[in-house]
Amino acid sequence: MATPAPEQPPPGQEAKKLHFVIVGGSLGGLAAGIALTALGHDATILERNAAPVLQDQGAGIVAGGDTLAFFARYDRTGRPLAVRSARRQYLDRRGAVVHAVDVAQSMTSWDLAYHLLRANFDGLASAYCPAPPAPAPPGRGRATHLHDRRVTRFEEEAGGGVRAFWRTAAGAEGSTLGDVLVGADGPSSTVRALLEPAVARTYAGYCALRGTLPEAAASAATRAALCERFTFFHGPGVQCLAYLIPGRAGAVEPGRRLINFVCYANFPAGSPELARVLTGRDGRRRQVTMPPGMTDPGAWEEQRAWARAALPPPLAEVVCGAERPFVQAVTDVLSPRNEYLGGKVVLLGDALAGFRPHTVASTSQAAFDAMLYADYVAGRVSRDEWIRQTLGFARYIQRRGVDMGERSQHQDLPLEEYIRDRDVASTPREQEVFPDWATAI
Missing domain, CATH: 3.30.9.60 (D-Amino Acid Oxidase; Chain A, domain 2)
Structure with a gap:
């Protein structure tokens, strides 16, 4: 059940080292882990996939401004992320x-982005990055990546923190305790489903x-x-x-x-x-x-x-x-909130809002959410600013994706209309003006 967050200092702004348990080890979870360990906090990723490395997807990604900004801020591999496109054209x-x-x-691939994030988070060596940087240089927190951990539920501990309970593919059960639980487990998020059971992912x-x-x-x-x-x-x-x-x-x-x-x-x-x-x-x-x-x-x-x-x-x-x-x-999905249990549980990226791919914004959302949440934890932005910006982006771009999809798939419009839709969708996030309905808390 969703619980209203009280007005109190959030976890992380009392200048102590925290342990963040991140549910989901794809791009959003890795981005959050990198941003939080860069602040000196510890992060444990619980990834449900039974394999230690996620399968290559063979999918392209339009690397928007926030994706590029994230790698500029945190990447320590020094290798190229993307190829450049010089023209947008219609046939x-x-x-x-x-x-x-x-x-x-700039255009990249899911495979390259994933392996560069893994190289930065926990030092995974791969053909994409044969010599990754040290996962925990001085000043960074401890980064732990655990695969085969399907989270089934979580509980707020009486003594503080949140405990995530998980099960392996072989049926073994266990739990991981952290100060904050981060739901970054995608559009079919288990964390979101536990918090907002009425919110469904729809075709x-x-x-x-x-x-x-x-x-x-x-x-x-x-x-x-x-x-x-x-x-x-x-x-x-x-x-x-x-x-x-x-x-x-x-x-x-x-x-x-x-x-x-x-x-x-x-x-x-x-x-x-x-x-x-x-x-x-x-x-x-x-x-x-x-x-x-x-x-x-x-x-x-x-x-x-x-x-x-x-x-x-x-x-x-x-x-x-x-x-x-x-x-x-x-599919479509949108959570009404991104913060629960007084800030002890948060939703980021696709777990908060699943965008239709017309927006070419899902990876940028993951990057933006991770950077802004880290800024909030570090005390560089206020709670209200973090919530308003994160929810504003989620709600506004999610609705834009629905509109673009309906126009593209179910309306026979002049080409000029589709060109305009694409031009609007290419607006840099920092130039967007989110309406009041999108930023309302």
């Missing part, structure tokens, strides 16, 4: 450019078809059309976009990069088409994400046929050439 069905604007944007009626094609495997015509470009196509009930991202082991050199695509296509809830695209080669029906390598070949062949019939030739080539495509159901 017609024949593949001709019908609108273009020169604007620089939006369409899916994102995703994947990559090695730059070197694309035809010369497709490379000329898409490389160093952020490319869009809109048609009735469909939006498709593509951009370059770092390649294997985070390679950013021309010829070694990947062309990343995202295509939004409508699959009505409960329809046989939705069931087919979310049922893997193992016969298992997924609810939200069909991971790379598990897509049923027959189901994906249907999507290839759709791409050839519906998309401009360069985008169709990339979709049809993807070797490890995956599918994500587009």
Whole structure:
């Protein structure tokens, strides 16, 4: 049950060393752990996945201003994070450019971002970062990463702090005590579900078809059309976009990069088409994400046929050439609050608000939330400022994503309308003016 937070000094502003227990070891949890240990506090990440390292996702990320700011502030690896796109362009069905604007944007991959964050948090060595920095240099707190810890519940301790109870895949049970519990466990957050059981993650009626094609495997015509470009196509009930991202082991050199695509296509809830695209080669029906390598070949062949019939030739080539495509159901979720139990439990990133991917803001939200929460813990911003900025961003961008998705997938608008939507979504966060309804506490 949600408990109103009393007006009192928050944990962390009394200048003592704290232990933060972070539920979720993906980008948001790692970002929070890095920011908090940089202040000298200890952080323990509880990641539910049974493997010690999360599987590569093969997904592209538009590295917005807050993502770049986070790495500028905290990254100690010194390796490149992103490749640059010089132009945003729109194609017609024949593949001709019908609108273009020169604007620089940075693009990265989930895989590279994850491994760089792990290198910074707990010193994980990988092909992406073979020689990571020391995880706990002088002045930093202790960083602990525990996998195979599925949190099932938590309790406020009578003597202070919060205890998170977990279970392993083998059935072993245990608990971890911390001063503050941070829910950074994604749109299907267990922490949020325990606090706000009435808040449900809901399907939006369409899916994102995703994947990559090695730059070197694309035809010369497709490379000329898409490389160093952020490319869009809109048609009735469909939006498709593509951009370059770092390649294997985070390679950013021309010829070694990947062309990343995202295509939004409508699959009505409960329809046989939705069931087919979310049922893997193992016969298992997924609810939200069909991971790379598990897509049923027959189901994906249907999507290839759709791409050839519906998309401009360069985008169709990339979709049809993807070797490890995956599918994500587009969903909505938003928590009414980000702070509970007097600040002893907080929600960050996707656990607070799951954005539709049209916003290209989920990773930026994780980075922003981690930086601002660390500033709050350090006493650099007030509680009201932290809450208003975090909730303002969450509520405003979440609603923007819903509006963009509904217009893209369910309204047949002039291209100029979709261009305007994208231009607005590209506004830097610090230039946004959040309305009163978004920042209300």
